[in-house]
Amino acid sequence: MKILQCTIPGKFEYKNADYPQLLEGTAIIRIRRIGICGTDLHAFQGSQPFFDYPRILGHELAGDVVEYNGDGDFKPGDIVTIIPYFNCGKCIACRSGKTNCCAKLKVSGVHIDGGMTEYLRVPAYSLVHNGGLSYDELALVEPLSIGAHGVRRTQVKAGEFILVVGAGPIGLGCMEFARIQGGKVIALDVNEQRLDFCQKSLGVDYIINARSNDVFEQLEKITNGDMPTVIMDATGNLTAINNAFRFLAHGGRYILVGLQKGDISFSHPEFHKREATLMSSRNATRADFEYVMDCMRKGLIKPETYITHRTHFDRIKSQFESWLDPANGTIKAIVEVD
Numbered sequence: 001m002k003i004l005q006c007t008i009p010g011k012f013e014y015k016n017a018d019y020p021q022l023l024e025g026t027a028i029i030r031i032r033r034i035g036i037c038g039t040d041l042h043a044f045q046g047s048q049p050f051f052d053y054p055r056i057l058g059h060e061l062a063g064d065v066v067e068y069n070g071d072g073d074f075k076p077g078d079i080v081t082i083i084p085y086f087n088c089g090k091c092i093a094c095r096s097g098k099t100n101c102c103a104k105l106k107v108s109g110v111h112i113d114g115g116m117t118e119y120l121r122v123p124a125y126s127l128v129h130n131g132g133l134s135y136d137e138l139a140l141v142e143p144l145s146i147g148a149h150g151v152r153r154t155q156v157k158a159g160e161f162i163l164v165v166g167a168g169p170i171g172l173g174c175m176e177f178a179r180i181q182g183g184k185v186i187a188l189d190v191n192e193q194r195l196d197f198c199q200k201s202l203g204v205d206y207i208i209n210a211r212s213n214d215v216f217e218q219l220e221k222i223t224n225g226d227m228p229t230v231i232m233d234a235t236g237n238l239t240a241i242n243n244a245f246r247f248l249a250h251g252g253r254y255i256l257v258g259l260q261k262g263d264i265s266f267s268h269p270e271f272h273k274r275e276a277t278l279m280s281s282r283n284a285t286r287a288d289f290e291y292v293m294d295c296m297r298k299g300l301i302k303p304e305t306y307i308t309h310r311t312h313f314d315r316i317k318s319q320f321e322s323w324l325d326p327a328n329g330t331i332k333a334i335v336e337v338d
Contacts, residue, residue: 001118002152009046020121028067029080031115033139034313034335036059038168038236038258039110041324049261051110051279058115059084059108060337062130068122079130080193081138082122084108084115085283093204100149100283107283113118116316118337128286129295131269138169139230139334140190140303144292145284150257151181151242151280152288154230158182162230167194169306170257171234171271175204176301183230186222188215193329201305210240219247228252236260245271253277308334 003017022028040057042048065078074080086095087102094102108114108122130138147170156162162178164171166188173200175185186206187198198204208218219227227249233241236258244265248254254276256264271278295301308331311319316335323330 002084002313003113003118003310004116004313005054005056006043008093008168009053009308010044012320014314014317015191017117019119021139022069022121024069025124026069027065027074027127028119028121028122029061029063029082029127030048030066031061031063031117031337033062033135034081034115034319034337035139035143035334036335037143038170038321041251042236043110044320045324047261048110051104054101055109056113056116056117057109058293059110060078060119060139060142061108061115061120062135063120065127065222066119068124069131072124072127074124074127074129078127079135079138079143080124080127081130082108082126083128083284083286083287083289084122084142086112086123086126100285105283108154114338116206116313116335118313124337127305128289128293131297133293133296136307136334137296137303140306140332141289141292141296143169143332144301144303145288146170146257146281148292148295149284149288150174150175150232150255151183152278152280153255154232154255155337156181156183156230160184160226161223161226162232163188163244163247164228165189165231165233165240166235166237166258167198171232172202172331173305174234174257175202177295178230178298180295180300181240186219186228191326193326194331196277197331215246222247231255232257234258236262238262248274248276250274251276253279256280306332307334313336313337 086106088104091103162183163186167249190210195207229249229252233253
């Protein structure tokens with residue numbers, strides 16, 4: 001079978017590999033769709049934390065069950081997606097139901113080889129029934145679940161002002177689910193194309209270009225002087241993360257959904273006087289996946305809106321780098337596998 005391996009930052013190679021062996025408690029899936037996400041792009045650039053090379057990328061997946069050896073109700077031919085965060089089931093996080101932040105977590109395409117391949121062996125417990133959704137829709141469940149999990153962590157309330165920093169796919173998911181919860185969403189980004197997408201395609205309430213000299217003043221005006229009670233960072237950019245602390249309302253919550261390699265810094269007195277809450281959001285749970293899929297079926301989210309680029313597995317190597325160029329307007333690239 002054919003695989004695509006990121007051998008070093010900036011370089012892909014197509015190779016042949018053996019068909020995976022079915023083991024107890026696993027399933028073999030035939031990959032049909034691969035979504036390209038920020039993690040894949042950062043890995044290609046060499047800026048992804050917790051990452052080693054060479055690596056087969058890809059964890060936003062949809063496919064068909066080919067073989068199954070598990071306790072669930074799956075069978076060959078079933079169309080599925082997977083929860084690509086493989087947990088130990090024994091650590092304190094797993095015992096608390098927080099399998100998304102397992103102490104020994106192995107994320108497909110990050111810590112272990114992922115889905116840029118024709119066939120992939122996964123733990124049987126990671127499979128998710130399609131629930132009537134298409135391959136394209138299923139490939140978007142995972143990235144949208146990241147946003148859904150972050151919004152659930154912040155406990156967004158109707159009428160709150162939610163500032164989402166970063167209008168990439170993860171940030172867009174944060175905006176969508178904050179909107180569904182009744183939040184008044186403010187999108188902050190440096191890319192005018194993405195801000196335009198937020199307003200015209202997602203119906204985001206307010207947009208601000210982060211390059212403006214008066215971001216603070218614009219936020220004051222939008223929030224009637226209160227400032228946002230929830231800030232969600234989806235950039236993974238150190239400057240953006242540090243800057244956003246000053247935008248937080250008194251009593252507010254700041255959640256880091258994006259991830260970067262360095263140390264964050266902020267004024268302790270300013271943070272303390274707000275009695276602010278700082279938290280992180282990692283991955284998602286099965287409950288988040290099910291919630292996202294339910295929102296898709298109800299038409300609360302339109303996955304097709306996100307897909308701006310499409311290619312075949314055989315052409316990833318030649319097209320991947322172009323998706324890094326902001327001028328190309330990439331929101332979500334989808335790879336089709338025969």
